[in-house]
Amino acid sequence: MGSPYDGLRSRFPSLPRLPSLTTPTAPIRSLGSIAPILLIALIGALALAGCGDGGGAVGDEASAPAASTSRAEGAGPVRNLVLITVDTLRADALGFMGNRSVQTPALDRLAAAGRAFSRAHAHNVVTLPSHTNILTGLYPFQHGVRNNGGFALGDDVPTLATVLSEEGFATGAVVGAFPLDSRFGLDHGFGLYDDDLGEGGQLFSYAQRPGTEVVEHGSRWWREHAGERRFLWMHLFDPHAPYEPPKAYAERAGNPYLGEVAAVDGALKPFLESFLDGREEPTLIVFTADHGEALGEHGERTHGFFAYEPTLAVPFVLWGPGIEPGRDERPARHVDILPTALDLLGVDPPPGIAGRSLSGSASQADKPVDTYFESMSPNLEYGAAPLRGVIRNGVKLVDVPVPELYDLESDPDELDNVIDARRQEARALYRALPEASAALPEAGEVSAEELERLRSLGYVGSSAARKESYGVEDDPKTLVALVGKLDDMTKAYGARQVDRAVELGWALIDERPSLTVAYEYLAKILLQENRLTEALRLLGRAEEEGASNDALRQQLGLTLVQAGRPGEAVEVLRRIDPEAADAETLSSLGLALASMGRMAEARQALERAVEIDPDSARSFEILSFVALQTGDADAARRYARQALELDAYRPDSWNNLAIAEYRAGNAPQAVEAWKRAATLDPRNLDVLYNLGVVAGEVGDATTARRALERFLAAAPPSGYEAEVARARQTLAGLGS
Numbered sequence: 026m027g028s029p030y031d032g033l034r035s036r037f038p039s040l041p042r043l044p045s046l047t048t049p050t051a052p053i054r055s056l057g058s059i060a061p062i063l064l065i066a067l068i069g070a071l072a073l074a075g076c077g078d079g080g081g082a083v084g085d086e087a088s089a090p091a092a093s094t095s096r097a098e099g100a101g102p103v104r105n106l107v108l109i110t111v112d113t114l115r116a117d118a119l120g121f122m123g124n125r126s127v128q129t130p131a132l133d134r135l136a137a138a139g140r141a142f143s144r145a146h147a148h149n150v151v152t153l154p155s156h157t158n159i160l161t162g163l164y165p166f167q168h169g170v171r172n173n174g175g176f177a178l179g180d181d182v183p184t185l186a187t188v189l190s191e192e193g194f195a196t197g198a199v200v201g202a203f204p205l206d207s208r209f210g211l212d213h214g215f216g217l218y219d220d221d222l223g224e225g226g227q228l229f230s231y232a233q234r235p236g237t238e239v240v241e242h243g244s245r246w247w248r249e250h251a252g253e254r255r256f257l258w259m260h261l262f263d264p265h266a267p268y269e270p271p272k273a274y275a276e277r278a279g280n281p282y283l284g285e286v287a288a289v290d291g292a293l294k295p296f297l298e299s300f301l302d303g304r305e306e307p308t309l310i311v312f313t314a315d316h317g318e319a320l321g322e323h324g325e326r327t328h329g330f331f332a333y334e335p336t337l338a339v340p341f342v343l344w345g346p347g348i349e350p351g352r353d354e355r356p357a358r359h360v361d362i363l364p365t366a367l368d369l370l371g372v373d374p375p376p377g378i379a380g381r382s383l384s385g386s387a388s389q390a391d392k393p394v395d396t397y398f399e400s401m402s403p404n405l406e407y408g409a410a411p412l413r414g415v416i417r418n419g420v421k422l423v424d425v426p427v428p429e430l431y432d433l434e435s436d437p438d439e440l441d442n443v444i445d446a447r448r449q450e451a452r453a454l455y456r457a458l459p460e461a462s463a464a465l466p467e468a469g470e471v472s473a474e475e476l477e478r479l480r481s482l483g484y485v486g487s488s489a490a491r492k493e494s495y496g497v498e499d500d501p502k503t504l505v506a507l508v509g510k511l512d513d514m515t516k517a518y519g520a521r522q523v524d525r526a527v528e529l530g531w532a533l534i535d536e537r538p539s540l541t542v543a544y545e546y547l548a549k550i551l552l553q554e555n556r557l558t559e560a561l562r563l564l565g566r567a568e569e570e571g572a573s574n575d576a577l578r579q580q581l582g583l584t585l586v587q588a589g590r591p592g593e594a595v596e597v598l599r600r601i602d603p604e605a606a607d608a609e610t611l612s613s614l615g616l617a618l619a620s621m622g623r624m625a626e627a628r629q630a631l632e633r634a635v636e637i638d639p640d641s642a643r644s645f646e647i648l649s650f651v652a653l654q655t656g657d658a659d660a661a662r663r664y665a666r667q668a669l670e671l672d673a674y675r676p677d678s679w680n681n682l683a684i685a686e687y688r689a690g691n692a693p694q695a696v697e698a699w700k701r702a703a704t705l706d707p708r709n710l711d712v713l714y715n716l717g718v719v720a721g722e723v724g725d726a727t728t729a730r731r732a733l734e735r736f737l738a739a740a741p742p743s744g745y746e747a748e749v750a751r752a753r754q755t756l757a758g759l760g761s
């Protein structure tokens with residue numbers, strides 16, 4: 026069978042999943058199409074709006090020592106803490122909160138035996154900031170985490186985990202989705218931080234795992250640490266869109282969203298029962314959601330944009346020794362969780378926290394508290410005006426260019442904006458907005474991989490251009506329609522209505538030419554469809570409209586590579602400020618140079634890239650590619666392994682490794698590596714072909730046959746003539 030690697034097909038390494046989604050072709054053969062998982066991810070991403078959480082203590086509270094000075098009655102007997110957060114769970118979606126359609130018997134039992142707060146609020150409407158509020162007892166403008174992606178909690182900020190681990194507690198966390206990945210800083214202080222979302226072909230399609238798995242891992246950890254004082258946090262992501270509950274749950278609830286909620290209850294049931302039945306040590310259980318879900322109210326489909334009650338109100342239950350059962354009408358806030366829990370555990374809270382302990386009796390007179398809230402994702406992602414607000418005595422102010430004031434007691438659906446009628450009250454609430462919350466957050470870098478994972482969950486995650494001032498045209502109410510249109514566009518694309526999706530994309534750009542994310546999404550579709558000329562026109566327009574960013578510029582460079590114009594690509598990529606050039610840009614430049622055959626320069630750019638970011642799996646992947654092209658199989662193998670150590674789910678790195686192994690005479694290892702590549706990217710023709718031919722060589726007829734049959738079924742009529750012939754020949758040689 027021919028000399029090793031002659032005839033083996035290799036393609037350029039994958040580009041970062043979102044900003045650049047093409048696989049440049051020239052001069053080496055490549056498929057030029059995006060892996061199918063990317064498409065799934067795109068659809069998933071667009072189908073869901075971002076989650077935004079925010080929270081803040083308002084005004085005086087922020088400065089006042091939060092925890093009550095007198096320790097709660099019953100302090101002492103509480104030995105352990107369990108925090109359960111359910112993502113995207115509306116306060117009114119639970120049986121104990123009055124929902125008659127949903128079945129949540131386990132949580133209803135917890136609430137009946139514990140204290141259920143009927144007026145509890147988050148401070149943000151997206152996952153990461155909201156959980157940061159919960160774990161730190163601080164508002165978002167105090168701890169600095171204002172959105173998913175682009176923000177991480179500083180390691181000097183005390184959290185429930187850092188405080189309790191210093192007190193000698195065993196600390197464990199099991200989280201259900203990527204926005205809470207340890208890279209965002211919530212892992213500090215946890216002995217176990219289980220954010221492993223599993224592997225397999227589903228990678229990136231949804232960066233999440235089921236609640237049953239979270240509870241299983243959490244329960245195991247709990248048992249393993251029996252006898253120690255313990256703090257366990259479990260995060261269940263299931264109710265987050267898409268709503269795909271196990272069938273039985275969906276049918277019983279008559280509604281897929283409520284079906285997800287019921288499934289969460291089912292997942293928690295065995296764990297909660299061991300406490301409710303008295304089989305555990307005295308433990309405080311705190312149950313809440315990071316935010317709710319709009320389900321179409323106020324024109325919002327999911328969450329992360331507005332801060333109306335469907336997304337801002339949350340369920341909140343305290344259960345444990347010393348907790349007086351019953352309803353609690355006091356305003357409860359996420360920032361109150363840390364001081365309440367520490368109070369009941371008999372541990373001093375860190376200084377300067379925003380919340381106060383709720384451990385006292387429900388009927389106990391409580392000084393009036395303000396609930397600060399915000400939604401910064403529309404600002405950071407869509408260029409909308411920042412949204413902040415405050416709730417005091419059941420009256421809610423929303424500070425946006427067209428301000429809103431609602432009386433939640435008489436108008437719980439927030440349909441009647443009374444700002445004009447109640448000016449004085451509004452003015453008082455404006456004054457209650459913490460000054461520090463006005464400073465607009467500066468988003469940090471979001472890597473392409475992070476962006477892709479966030480987008481797989483519906484978070485836009487990109488940084489929109491910042492404006493000096495915001496007017497009516499920037500009000501989130503004006504812009505919410507854009508979110509819907511973006512969603513329509515990706516749904517159309519998901520339904521393979523390509524022309525309609527593209528039309529919607531252009532219409533969106535005509536409507537709001539500054540909307541960077543619209544260019545990004547439309548570019549992704551055009552490139553996936555190989556409509557290069559149109560993609561280049563789009564990317565050029567982004568430059569003209571001032572809506573471009575380095576990611577789009579990088580995309581332009583890569584599209585030029587794919588269009589067979591690597592020279593221009595290098596020019597565009599070199600235009601990105603070299604001082605500011607990140608590893609991503611440099612590795613793209615390396616890719617462009619490699620595609621021109623300028624391997625030495627390519628290697629130089631890539632070596633800079635890994636110097637800046639030694640964790641850039643993509644840079645190592647391209648380096649391995651360059652090494653293959655220059656005939657250095659040893660280096661190719663080393664770089665491919667480095668890439669895979671950083672990220673095992675890179676089909677192109679497995680392909681490069683396989684080629685390198687094959688060239689080094691290790692055909693069986695090569696076959697194993699190609700198998701991994703084919704699992705991760707089952708439609709990659711190069712991989713299927715390589716795997717089939719080499720498996721045939723080493724006598725693995727089953728693998729060879731399966732791979733070559735799949736290759737032949739999918740290979741296009743032109744462009745693969747030689748490979749098709751050889752595949753047929755190999756198949757024939759395998760016998761039947």
Ligand SMILES: [Zn+2]
Nearest residue numbers: 076112152315
């Ligand atoms: Zn969330």
